Amino acid sequence: MAKTGVAGTASTNGHLATTEEPGGDGRTRGSLLGRALRGIAQQAQSRIPRADLDERDPDFIRERLPMMWLMASLWFRGEVRGLGNVPDSGPVLLVGNHSGGNMTPDTIVFTLAFNTYFGVERAFYQLAHNLVLSMPQLGSLRKFGTVAASPDNASKALESGAALLVYPGGDYEVHRPSWQRNRVDFGRRKGFIRLALEQDVPIVPVVSIGGQETALFLSRGERLASLLRLDRMFRLKVLPISLALPWVLNIGDMLGHIPLPAKITIETLPPIDLRAQFGPDPDLDEIYDHLTQLMQDTLDALALERRLPVIG
Amino acid sequence: MRACARTIVSAPIESVWTIVADPERVLSFMSGVTRWEVADDQATGLGARYRMLFRIGSAEVGGLIEVVEWDEPRELAWTSVTGVDQRGRWRLRETSGGGTSVEIRLAYGVAGSGLLGWLAERLAGPRVSSHLRTSVQQLKGLVEQEQLRERAAARRAARTS
Numbered sequence: 001m002a003k004t005g006v007a008g009t010a011s012t013n014g015h016l017a018t019t020e021e022p023g024g025d026g027r028t029r030g031s032l033l034g035r036a037l038r039g040i041a042q043q044a045q046s047r048i049p050r051a052d053l054d055e056r057d058p059d060f061i062r063e064r065l066p067m068m069w070l071m072a073s074l075w076f077r078g079e080v081r082g083l084g085n086v087p088d089s090g091p092v093l094l095v096g097n098h099s100g101g102n103m104t105p106d107t108i109v110f111t112l113a114f115n116t117y118f119g120v121e122r123a124f125y126q127l128a129h130n131l132v133l134s135m136p137q138l139g140s141l142r143k144f145g146t147v148a149a150s151p152d153n154a155s156k157a158l159e160s161g162a163a164l165l166v167y168p169g170g171d172y173e174v175h176r177p178s179w180q181r182n183r184v185d186f187g188r189r190k191g192f193i194r195l196a197l198e199q200d201v202p203i204v205p206v207v208s209i210g211g212q213e214t215a216l217f218l219s220r221g222e223r224l225a226s227l228l229r230l231d232r233m234f235r236l237k238v239l240p241i242s243l244a245l246p247w248v249l250n251i252g253d254m255l256g257h258i259p260l261p262a263k264i265t266i267e268t269l270p271p272i273d274l275r276a277q278f279g280p281d282p283d284l285d286e287i288y289d290h291l292t293q294l295m296q297d298t299l300d301a302l303a304l305e306r307r308l309p310v311i312g
Numbered sequence: 313m314r315a316c317a318r319t320i321v322s323a324p325i326e327s328v329w330t331i332v333a334d335p336e337r338v339l340s341f342m343s344g345v346t347r348w349e350v351a352d353d354q355a356t357g358l359g360a361r362y363r364m365l366f367r368i369g370s371a372e373v374g375g376l377i378e379v380v381e382w383d384e385p386r387e388l389a390w391t392s393v394t395g396v397d398q399r400g401r402w403r404l405r406e407t408s409g410g411g412t413s414v415e416i417r418l419a420y421g422v423a424g425s426g427l428l429g430w431l432a433e434r435l436a437g438p439r440v441s442s443h444l445r446t447s448v449q450q451l452k453g454l455v456e457q458e459q460l461r462e463r464a465a466a467r468r469a470a471r472t473s
Binding site for chain 2 (some may be wrong): 059
């Protein structure tokens with residue numbers, strides 16, 4: 001369930017990608033493996049849904065809250081602080097650091113907390129990687145308000161007055177090695193800042209800890225992904241390698257895994273009005289550096305609270 | 313799922329009612345409650361609405377509630393408008409010794425959430441009951457302390473007059 005932010009890659013992002021011919025170069029064409037990969041890519045891309053904000057279903061979410069509460073409370077012992085920092089109404093861009101491989105326990109815990117705190121009546125969307133939404137068994141995510149990550153979809157959600165959760169680090173951050181578990185790493189993706197400025201909405205940083213302890217993440221496998229040309233076909237820059245249940249050696253994490261019951265703590269910080277703080281024509285790099293440093297400092301503080309990995 | 317807690321407070325029924333019916337004082341004795349704010353112009357009485365949240369496990373649950381019974385100083389009941397389904401009731405009765413029996417009842421759940429909803433309600437049950445027990449004990453402490461202060465103030469006033 002790796003989610004991703006608007007990384008400023010409009011040309012290959014979201015449903016726009018459906019018009020592209022994947023894997024259409026000479027190196028893979030003709031070979032059996034190439035044809036197989038191309039077939040899978042076409043299948044996956046044809047499944048990417050167009051963003052329809054109406055697909056979010058408050059009644060469906062409400063009925064699933066007890067299930068999420070069981071998962072968040074019993075398995076992850078989730079703790080979400082500072083939700084009062086989110087403005088009570090109006091559009092807001094929630095920007096989170098992302099952890100836990102494709103199972104993303106931080107999203108489960110935060111989505112539950114947001115929906116119970118503000119009520120399912122408040123429109124709340126999350127941006128996710130195209131592949132996540134094209135998985136047949138994850139179609140119900142759209143009812144939770146998950147839409148394919150693209151600048152268009154993000155703008156549409158904010159224009160409707162909703163709260164929008166983005167993970168700028170996306171698949172890159174979520175598969176970082178476990179020894180970098182307490183590091184905020186957005187890979188210099190700044191599309192979300194441009195979005196907040198264009199829509200003139202406040203940014204609320206959401207910092208979480210514990211997700212990267214749900215398995216032993218060994219490598220992003222960037223070279224492997226590039227070798228298999230997954231970046232061109234699926235917009236996947238990584239082919240992660242981890243030790244995770246029940247597979248033991250887990251390559252790709254496409255089928256997910258059973259996350260270890262690591263304690264997830266999430267801190268929601270006060271809103272940042274970008275123009276009020278950085279002037280009428282702010283510099284993207286300055287905002288990026290400020291925001292990531294602020295989130296890193298918060299993550300460091302959360303890490304200091306933690307006594308043991310997994311246990312918390 | 314239903315939960316209930318009761319106690320006897322050594323104070324007149326009106327003194328207990330003053331505190332349970334005041335939305336500004338709910339947070340001072342209700343255990344587990346993280347928010348209880350007046351949601352529209354009417355602060356008390358039949359039809360008053362509050363936005364309330366109650367921390368249970370990983371979430372703060374609750375929503376908008378409305379007072380549906382207001383029989384001063386005996387009954388105050390509310391029901392949920394949004395959020396988790398809930399019906400709550402304060403039931404106050406005078407005892408023969410001049411005190412007040414206080415009971416709080418809460419029925420809660422999420423209609424339509426199936427087996428997992430049932431399981432979540434059961435698992436949350438002991439925690440909810442424990443919060444209600446703590447709440448009535450804290451209410452008892454608060455009211456009886458106020459009674460002591462009022463009696464002391466009355467004695468001081470009698471001495472100086």
